Amino acid sequence: MTTNFVGQPTIRLKTVDSTNKYAANFMSLSEWSEGTAILSEHQTEGRGRKDKNWNSSAGENLLMSLMLKPNFLLAHEVFQLSMAMALAVGATVSSFGIDQVSVKWPNDIYVESKKIAGILIENQVRGQIVVSSIVGIGLNVNQINGLDDRATSFKKVLGNDLSVNVVFDQLCLELEKQYQTLRSNPLAILEDYNEGLYAKGIPRAYVFNEIQNAVLIGVERNGFARFSTSEGEKHYDIDSVRWVW
Ligand code: BTN
Numbered sequence: 001m002t003t004n005f006v007g008q009p010t011i012r013l014k015t016v017d018s019t020n021k022y023a024a025n026f027m028s029l030s031e032w033s034e035g036t037a038i039l040s041e042h043q044t045e046g047r048g049r050k051d052k053n054w055n056s057s058a059g060e061n062l063l064m065s066l067m068l069k070p071n072f073l074l075a076h077e078v079f080q081l082s083m084a085m086a087l088a089v090g091a092t093v094s095s096f097g098i099d100q101v102s103v104k105w106p107n108d109i110y111v112e113s114k115k116i117a118g119i120l121i122e123n124q125v126r127g128q129i130v131v132s133s134i135v136g137i138g139l140n141v142n143q144i145n146g147l148d149d150r151a152t153s154f155k156k157v158l159g160n161d162l163s164v165n166v167v168f169d170q171l172c173l174e175l176e177k178q179y180q181t182l183r184s185n186p187l188a189i190l191e192d193y194n195e196g197l198y199a200k201g202i203p204r205a206y207v208f209n210e211i212q213n214a215v216l217i218g219v220e221r222n223g224f225a226r227f228s229t230s231e232g233e234k235h236y237d238i239d240s241v242r243w244v245w
Helices: 019-029 079-095 154-158 164-184 186-195
Strands: 010-016 037-043 062-068 101-104 108-111 114-126 129-139 203-207 211-219 225-229 232-236
Touching: 010 019, 019 037, 019 062, 019 114, 019 129, 037 164, 062 164, 079 101, 079 108, 079 114, 079 129, 079 164, 079 186, 129 164, 164 186, 186 211
Parallel strands: 010 037
Antiparallel strands: 037 062, 062 129, 101 108, 108 114, 114 129, 203 211, 211 225, 225 232
8 A cells, every 4th residue: 555645755865964954955945745755764963852863873763754735734723733743653653563652742652651753843834824844753663772761662662673664654654644634634633642642641740830740631732731730720832841750
């Protein structure tokens, strides 16, 4: 089974500074079709959220950027794209027989309490419309050595190597499926995202202004999370909360 547009075409690179950066440059230089993907075996300056680096050992993991034109989304609704992409990565991980997959707000993919994938989305907004998005995905496939203590990979969980290309083909199918659902039924994306939310309903510590115990109740369309705290219910955006390990 193949996709209709995600991964068509796919530009395959041996090494690049960052697939997101390559995608941004590609978009600025030429006409491009929605679904174009950049897949690289290695990155020398892989980027994560909050100005962090994304390190990945050469040839072992999936590093990609997908170029989309989600012009059916308004700027204030753009978090829904993040939800859909996270669901697609989570579904890909589950489809290889891995249990206990969840999405940690905003869009880290976890297996039990360890991160297996991260997503960095960069949007271009014109007026109220999201004209283009670069969805950067780093998914740990065969790396065992040099992983952070709080990270995992397919190989760590399953015990065997997987072909990054096979994982990529499956990921493209899931990305297309969730993106189409986002277009036709965004409420389903919101519901599915909230259903599989990491730490939902479990009391734990968060840093708001100060460290505090709270229970994550759910995430809203705009990306704000609702917490139950000793001072009542509170809504926070991602920049106002830090997870405590
Ligand atoms: C995070 O969890 O902080 C997001 C990590 C995103 C990493 C991917 S790897 C492919 C793409 N290119 C980049 O430079 N970053 C994203």
